[in-house]
Amino acid sequence: MTQDTAGHPLIRVTLPYHLRNLAGVSGDVTLAVPAPVTIRAVLDALEARYPALRGTIRDHATLERRAFLRFFACQQDLSLDPPDTPLPDDIIQGREPFIILGAIAGG
Amino acid sequence: MSKVRVLVGTRKGAFLLTADGKRDKWEVSGPHFAGWEIYHMKGSPVDPDRIWVSQSSGWFGQLLQRSTDGGKTWHQPGVTDEKPIQFPNKAPNRFLYDTTDASGAPLHTHQWYDGTQHPWEFKRVWHLEPSLTDANTVYAGVEDAALFRSTDGGESWQELSGLRGHGTGPQWAPGAGGMCLHSVILDPSDPGRIFIAISAAGAFRTDDDGLTWKPINKGLRSQYIPDPDAEIGHCVHHIAMNPARPNVLFMQKHWDVMRSDNAGDSWTEVSGNLPTDFGFCIDVHAHQPETIYVVPIKSDSEHFPLDGKLQVFRSRTGGNEWEALTKGLPQKDCYVDILRDAMSVDQLDDCGIYFGTTGGQVYVSPNGGDTWQTIVHDLPPVLSVEVQTLA
Numbered sequence: 001m002t003q004d005t006a007g008h009p010l011i012r013v014t015l016p017y018h019l020r021n022l023a024g025v026s027g028d029v030t031l032a033v034p035a036p037v038t039i040r041a042v043l044d045a046l047e048a049r050y051p052a053l054r055g056t057i058r059d060h061a062t063l064e065r066r067a068f069l070r071f072f073a074c075q076q077d078l079s080l081d082p083p084d085t086p087l088p089d090d091i092i093q094g095r096e097p098f099i100i101l102g103a104i105a106g107g
Numbered sequence: 108m109s110k111v112r113v114l115v116g117t118r119k120g121a122f123l124l125t126a127d128g129k130r131d132k133w134e135v136s137g138p139h140f141a142g143w144e145i146y147h148m149k150g151s152p153v154d155p156d157r158i159w160v161s162q163s164s165g166w167f168g169q170l171l172q173r174s175t176d177g178g179k180t181w182h183q184p185g186v187t188d189e190k191p192i193q194f195p196n197k198a199p200n201r202f203l204y205d206t207t208d209a210s211g212a213p214l215h216t217h218q219w220y221d222g223t224q225h226p227w228e229f230k231r232v233w234h235l236e237p238s239l240t241d242a243n244t245v246y247a248g249v250e251d252a253a254l255f256r257s258t259d260g261g262e263s264w265q266e267l268s269g270l271r272g273h274g275t276g277p278q279w280a281p282g283a284g285g286m287c288l289h290s291v292i293l294d295p296s297d298p299g300r301i302f303i304a305i306s307a308a309g310a311f312r313t314d315d316d317g318l319t320w321k322p323i324n325k326g327l328r329s330q331y332i333p334d335p336d337a338e339i340g341h342c343v344h345h346i347a348m349n350p351a352r353p354n355v356l357f358m359q360k361h362w363d364v365m366r367s368d369n370a371g372d373s374w375t376e377v378s379g380n381l382p383t384d385f386g387f388c389i390d391v392h393a394h395q396p397e398t399i400y401v402v403p404i405k406s407d408s409e410h411f412p413l414d415g416k417l418q419v420f421r422s423r424t425g426g427n428e429w430e431a432l433t434k435g436l437p438q439k440d441c442y443v444d445i446l447r448d449a450m451s452v453d454q455l456d457d458c459g460i461y462f463g464t465t466g467g468q469v470y471v472s473p474n475g476g477d478t479w480q481t482i483v484h485d486l487p488p489v490l491s492v493e494v495q496t497l498a
Contacts, residue, residue, distance in 0.1 A: 018164065022170075051186045052186050057167075060198065060200070060201040061203050068166040102166045103166070
């Protein structure tokens, strides 16, 4: 497991194109996420590190996932999992990224 | 020499078109925010280099962008890595309806398409209206219909909930484009007076800086609602005012072109000899307050010009008597639409008229409508056009 100096696991997050532009990054981002590593904890860490993303993944009012975004990890669709569900060990160990994906919709 | 800057919002980004006062040679900048829907952009009358942008997406929701250098660079107000915003209570894209008891507007539902009650749900910002006197104050008309105001440069927003909490709120219903608050007009002679319009609720006015509101729809007749003369329910498409005469308002309704000479207290139809009085946009000449412009659209079922001919109609008499303006506009095989916020005027001596189309063209007439030129012809569908006249 890769950790930061405080012992928090370093989680890789893959963002869709437009959110990478908003965050000003070109590839995956790596975030130190305090345990337990859950969807909510990853998104909290992501928004704290990149404030420009606040409101773009979760609705400001409800904090629910935006309908056209999905959360994938380790070949699983976690989008409908409760936000406090622990993420797979391969995510925590840094072997796989947590993927935020824009749904294929529109024209 | 004066110059003009045209702010064009499209389905796939923002474009800035600039020219000197002759308005015959144009520079195009963009796309800014490529791939995002830009419903509206508008510059501050106090500080013209401060430009507000409504940026949205079906995937990522609403963002609010601001430039302080005339559109060279953009940022979300208050959002910096160095100074994290006070999430979740403060964010430039946080538009939360105020349903607290203290607001006096604990209203949670409006009428849905099927007649049932439906919760108010924020979707996007349709229109941004900067204050006439304070560069840090800006209004946002949103869908589902409500009016928000920021007094800190867009870093946070508060709903003027007296509007949505008006007694008729549960009867408001969305038009085909959604229940949007699309028109916001500030009265330069009375800082407490604001006019707004909603599809499909109608027009409203406050005289106390947004605390309380009243419908101003007397005289509107709409055959598509059960009571054609109802107090609310009219699908107002746009309203316009010449700042020199703030009590005179012009309206393009779903059908009918209307005018009011008493700040909206009553309206009279001025469609006159228009070939069709359906349309979306309407605007007023900068220096001739009785000269108005519309672009007639065939019908509510066929959103394109009559007979494939793109014609702006001008009335020099405040309505009723209209003339077609066609020189320089396509007169065959033209089937575009001109949306409600896609027409604007500049302030130069020979007033320029501008409009954009869903076909991606932006046209200018540098002579009040007599002749037209194409500034650009292949942009994404144009949602909004605003013009800044710069020294």
